[in-house]
Amino acid sequence: MKLVSRDIDKNYAGCVTMIPEEAEDLWHAYNLIMVGDTIRSTTIRKIQTESATGSVSVNKVRTTLTIKIEAIDFDTQGCVLRLKGRNIQENQYVKMGAYHTLDLEVNRKFTLGKQEWDSIALERIETACDPTQHADLAAVIMQEGLANVCLITSNMTIMRAKIETNIPRKRKGSCTQHDKGLTKFYDQIVQAILRHINFDVVKCVLVASPGFVKDQFMTYMMDLAIKMEYKVLIDNKSKFVMVHSSSGFKHSLKEILQDPAVTSKLSDTKASGEVKALDDFYQMLQNDPNRAFYGVRHVEKAVDLQAVEVLLISDELFRAQNVAQRKRYVKLVDSVRECGGEVKIFSSMHISGEQLGLLSGIAAILRFPIPDDEEEDSDDD
The missing domain is CATH 2.30.30.870 (Pelota, domain A)
Incomplete structure (x- = not known):
């Protein structure tokens, strides 16, 4: 902008x-x-x-x-x-x-x-208007016969290509048809990468799959790049990072971004930071529920007590047509920052933002525990 x-x-x-x-x-x-x-x-x-x-x-x-x-x-x-x-x-x-x-x-x-x-x-x-806030992460999530090529910006996950191919099964004594189908499938993914990923901007391309599909694909892609002289793939080979995923569907992106190896590589991208904050919240909810609140009334109570260490809030809440409602959320953000807390504003079009939306769009990790009975009393009042 x-x-x-x-x-x-x-x-x-x-x-x-x-x-x-x-x-x-x-x-x-x-x-x-x-x-x-x-x-x-x-x-x-x-x-x-x-x-x-x-x-x-x-x-x-x-x-x-x-x-x-x-x-x-x-x-x-x-x-x-x-x-x-x-x-x-x-x-x-x-x-x-x-x-x-x-x-x-x-x-x-x-x-x-x-x-x-x-x-x-x-x-x-x-x-x-900050020129550094651009899409610096891409992901290719695949399984045999299905692949999704995504661009992950600081605000949304953009699906650039979905590739679905019917791959024949291996038959006893012959794997020819299976291998041909696999080659055609891999070739379509390579073409999608060349067409949709700008390596001048993208810092890292995650290649994820269950099993050894990602390894076979990477071998095929680099062999093809040398054979066809795809200089852009050869020069950017170091940007490809292979990670495990449970499937080739888009929702696997969340677990990929939680992988410690990936997180260390992507420590400076906002997408990874948001997923980590949400993961920390779920961990806290499981291990110490009195330090993990969600829902606007509970979070407001914690903010009043200056207890919020990290506030997680969806940008969807700021699009409320009710001015008083929007001011309520803006006041929460300002109060947390004034008390030295950290605010993570999630995009509703990002995978992590969709997850936060299921928790009412607002959650908080607290500095110290607030007992449940105190919360229940405040609600009764």
């Missing part, structure tokens, strides 16, 4: 102008934009004109509109953010108060105005 200008006054009201430079920037915009905000951007509008003879013609014109947002829709497949609202500024083509839908796309400048920019929104701008 490119920050063009920022005009926010001492009361935290104002506007910010940005240009999304890649698909993930639209995800940041989706988390920034709320119902009731204003947005200004270029758009195409159909205009009907009637001639003196009574014939009607329809023309498309490009114009700049400012609308007050009433509905937000994010298309993850097409990477388009659709914002519906009423026009609030004079325009020669669109009447005041008329409805229009603005489409935010990559490389289309927009200006976002808010009555109040809270700490979460300002932090999101800092993150989005």
Whole structure:
């Protein structure tokens, strides 16, 4: 995301102008934009004109509109953010108060105005406009006949390719058909890696499978790279890390990112950090449940007692249309930071974020235990 200008006054009201430079920037915009905000951007509008003879013609014109947002829709497949609202500024083509839908796309400048920019929104701008926050991790999760090629960014897991091939079984006395099917399968995975993984950005490619499928694939891929002179694979051989997974399905990504060998290699990627924080929470819940809370009321109680060491919270909670509800979560984050605690904001489109969502979207690891009876008393009150 490119920050063009920022005009926010001492009361935290104002506007910010940005240009999304890649698909993930639209995800940041989706988390920034709320119902009731204003947005200004270029758009195409159909205009009907009637001639003196009574014939009607329809023309498309490009114009700049400012609308007050009433509905937000994010298309993850097409990477388009659709914002519906009423026009609030004079325009020669669109009447005041008329409805229009603005489409935010990559490389289309927009200006976002808010009555109040809270700490979460300002932090999101800092993150989005930081050039180091890019997808630096890829994963190829496979089993015989099935492979998933994923890009893991700091905010979401993006499925780039799913390969499914029917591999014939080995028959007594002959493995020819099985070997041919396997070769075709491996070749499709190699082509998907070449097509979807940018080795200039990606620091590490995890190759995961049950059994020896990953080992056979790596041998095949490097032999093919030498034979076909795929220089990009040969030069980046050290970036491939083989790890065990229970299956070739996408959900195996969580267990892969928990592998200690992988964690040490990926210690500087946010995706791995989030999974570790969630894993620590589950460990604490199992071993010392009085130091692992989830649910907003329980976590608020812990925050009031300055007991929260690590706060785990889903970005989905900050998209609440109820302003008071959003402020409630922002206050929790600010309070934890003021007391020296750590805050992990999980993306709802990431594997770890989906898991946290099952725990109401908010959880905390505490500095000291708070007994259950104290929590029950507070609930009764």
